[in-house]
Amino acid sequence: MSVDTKNIRNVVLLGHSGSGKTSFIETMLFESGAISRMGNVQNGNTTSDFTSIEQERGNSLFSTLMHVKWRNSKINILDTPGFDDFIGEVVCSLKVADTAIVLVNAAHGVEVGTEIIWEYVEKFHTPSMFVINQMDHEKADFDLSFEQIQSRFGPKAILFQYPYNSGTGFNSIIDALRMTMYVFDTQGGKPKKVDIPESEKARANALHNAIVEAAAENDEGLMDKYFESGNLSEEELSKGLTIALANQQIFPVFCASATKNMGSGRIMGFINDIAPSPAERPEAKLENGKTITCNANGPAVLFIYKTMSEPQVGLVSYFKVYSGKVKAGDDLINLKNNSTERISGVYESNGKVRNTIDFLQAGDIGVTLKLKSSHTNNTLTAKSFTTAIDPIHFPEPRIRTAVVPPSKNDMEKLIKALHQIEEEDPTLILEQSATLKQTILHGQGQLHLDLIKYRIEKVNGVHMDFDKPKIPYRETITKVANESYRHKKQSGGAGQFGEVHMRIEPYYEGMPEPAGLTVKNTDIENLEWGGKLAFYWCVVGGTIDLKYSSAIKKGIMQKMVEGPLTGSNCQDIRVSIYEGKMHAVDSNDMAFMLASIGAFRAAFKNASPQILEPIYDVEITCPDSAMGDIMGDLQTRRAIIMGMDSDGHHQKIKARVPLAELYQYSSKLRSISQGRANFSMKFADYVAVPSDIQQKLIDAHKEEEDESH
Ligand SMILES: Nc1nc2c(ncn2[C@@H]2O[C@H](COP(=O)(O)OP(=O)(O)OP(=O)(O)O)[C@@H](O)[C@H]2O)c(=O)[nH]1
Ligand SMILES: [Mg+2]
Known part of the structure; x- marks a missing residue:
């Protein structure tokens, strides 16, 4: 109807x-x-x-x-x-x-x-x-x-x-x-x-x-x-x-x-x-800050607020019509990716029962099936309308866990199944971290993750185990160091030879040019994990040919990806190459890359390296009675209390807490507050870890390396 x-x-x-x-x-x-x-x-x-x-x-x-x-x-x-x-x-x-x-x-x-x-x-x-x-x-x-x-x-x-x-x-x-x-x-x-x-x-x-x-x-x-x-x-x-x-x-x-x-x-x-x-109701907000009138005679505009895939049916998209009328056969444009979607049918639903109707008009909510490339938060419109509905802002994840299939062979199947759930559930984020070498799920709470496991096992027939998630630490340096490294290898006929001298310094915006060096070329790269690598070419007198600079940078990047201390990503470092040696026959890209890795590793160790850890802004809402226990627990998590607020019924605690200390926090908070507290967390910054923890992390990494060799 x-x-x-x-x-x-x-x-x-x-x-x-x-x-x-x-x-x-x-x-x-x-x-x-x-x-x-x-x-x-x-x-x-x-x-x-x-x-x-x-x-x-x-x-x-x-x-x-x-x-x-x-x-x-x-x-x-x-x-x-x-x-x-x-x-x-x-x-x-x-x-x-x-x-x-x-x-x-x-x-x-x-x-x-x-x-x-x-x-x-x-x-x-x-x-x-x-x-x-x-x-x-x-x-x-x-x-x-x-x-x-x-x-x-x-x-x-x-x-x-x-x-x-x-x-x-x-x-x-x-x-x-x-x-x-x-x-x-x-x-x-x-x-x-x-x-x-x-x-x-x-x-x-x-x-x-x-x-x-x-x-x-x-x-x-x-x-x-x-x-x-x-x-x-x-x-x-x-x-x-x-x-x-x-x-x-x-x-x-x-x-x-x-x-x-x-x-x-x-x-x-x-x-x-x-x-x-x-x-x-007040007019709905659009992405550009303007609003849209809920008018059945306006241009067709629909907004997908939820999708779900059903066995035998495929993708089911739930939408609200914000303007105009929507009927089967309409060609609407998805403003997210400019694809055209043909509306195959419009339905009303009562749970799993769906009935076809002629059209739905402004203000109504309904269902369509088999959209090709549309997801939650997408706006589909008639050609004459080009601004999307303000999207739903889903809450940030509050829990993370690594997931592994019992056998490595099932990994692909597991990832595919998780991707499908991720598409339907915007509060779930799937991260395949190359650095951590883990597949990590970010969700809303233990029950949320448990149910995803259950669905995957039941519906997709893939088993999945939880594992403790690693922390995405970062490495950087805190002072200047100069080092050189010669890579030389003679094996039978052709040899390998390359020698690189480099200076590494903590990088910051607007820092002065490297003292005493003649800068020929600069290359400042934004690293995909955040922070920068500044690569300066300061070789005078042609001691290393410029053609080797990209191999040298490649060597440095390799260590930036897998830092010398714990194998974590490095950030905010300036490397200036100022000297070296070549050999007319034996020098090649590989030799210079290996020399560069050697020099970087040695320089890094002498530049007072520092491990950084992710810190989160955590906001906890709890009743007065739970306040003492929650504060006591925060103290055991290296938390810094940023403030407290009361709205008459509840206390709000704001704290900065290292991610490493938030493992299974949602379950702990639930148990110490008998379920009466609630929290949110958002990434804030990377800060230096205390020196005792740094040592522990280095030792643990070494042990892991030794085991794997
Ligand atoms: N005696 C009584 N029991 C009720 C009433 N309404 C619901 N229940 C029972 O309470 C339980 C929970 O009811 P649901 O309708 O599933 O509650 P819900 O709010 O949908 O719960 P969630 O889906 O978990 O959020 C069931 O066992 C119901 O039979 C009521 O009016 N009287
Ligand atoms: Mg219910």
Whole structure:
């Protein structure tokens, strides 16, 4: 069914793992008639968790697109995983959603996952509402949950509903917006509407007035009307609430029981009546800082927020239409690589079920198949439109591990499988480090990596083991040294001869010319791993022919790639070649390259070499209670505390920590904070390692070398 923009609602469900998102969506689908039988998570037959890996685990791991028709609206529903490790799925869903429903488990109240997700909701400025779910749970505590919501997310959280009874007997909800009580029979479903009991009237009235006031507050006309007459018409109330919700001035709070199928109908009604359509949201940002109008008559523009490959189907691309209409047969240009993609078909989806539709128009979310060269974050447009949608900024990786197949022969298969997952999951980065001689995976957390291993083994049939990742150290020098080296070899007929004299110095921008030398040529190279190599040719009197300079530089580069101390990349060194010797018959490129390596190695040792290590900016968010333990643990990791901040509920610790000390940090932080802390890390700089560690690294490298010889 193709739907007008004004009737589209894009809703994302968010919340701590286990709050009931997937179950709640199942009731939305059932109540709207999209499915005829309600599945449940225990049986692994929900619409949303359709992959075998989700069904086996009983948790959502991917963002899933579903949709329902409810009154005038088509509501696109995005389910997301609650585990922090899969935050990428939350971020891509928030990118395309226009309203967030944050689920809170009534038995647990606000949990870590609720808080972490809220940070993202705030970043995206998504209009939000809360649903306190699991009201039927014997330990459900609605008032406490609401108190926690208000204390954590502020007074904009306003009760629109509350349960008349809760716990195992839960069956009635008092709706303060409609001023009605909904009573469900044991099957749930469509409730009976009854008068609010006398005993609850005062509370319901007070809540109703608070809602009307909040609705009036954001519009001058409504405010005047409210002051004059003391009330608003139903239409005015809706208009006021839409504005307030869209501007994040209110966060309406509802209650429900997903597994008893109680409450989802009213919530879909509220989304139909009040939640903003995509056209009522601020215009979407483009890459060039301008914006795009959500208009079905504009040029066709779609943005891919997620891809997934499915067995037998191939690449499935999930997209939102930002402008115009998209239909089968359209030729659109991928602005990332200028390739033309023919849209083979446009589909709506409910988990794994897909239905062809004629077209999707501005604001709608759907699926297309078999795009040839398009990925997540790509914008596909009609010819007349040439600016891409501002891409999704995925969180930086927080954990790294080396991976190895049990047998070397499987390496190629393993890399291919990992590449495929990397393409679908932008929070995973695969690095094949020539220097470290390791294949390294960068991900979001141990669970993220464990699941990748599981997928690779199960789906691709390739085994994969984790290994401790090496650290990409760097080597440099701290003072000047001059050295010469003669390479001479006489074996039978032709010999080899080359002699090179060089000066090596720590390189920095704007340094003076090498004292006492005559510079003939300079060549400053940006090294692919960062830093520079400055290669100066200062040979006077032709003691070495210029034609050998590239062989000499090649020798130096070889040692720059594999440094003399630990075999790590070297950086920021100036080498000046100022003297040497040639032999009329025996000199050749090879001889000069070997002489150059010898001279560089010797000079390096005399130039007070220094190993540098990568340092990361780490930011930890934690509750007060975990602060002491986290700080104590940081002290054992050579961390430098850069600052501390409090936002009233949480402490934020900023620290600089060597990468070498962050091995398995995410698991450690989880265990010392009982899962209540969260962290991010970003590469900051390379700095010198302490001398005792330098010695240890040199010794370890020597041992490794000895073993391999
Ligand atoms: N009693 C009760 N149990 C519920 C309710 N909603 C969900 N559950 C149960 O809670 C568990 C988790 O539910 P899910 O729907 O998978 O939760 P989720 O939020 O999707 O979890 P993740 O996918 O891990 O983020 C399941 O065992 C559900 O049966 C509810 O309203 N009442
Ligand atoms: Mg789920």
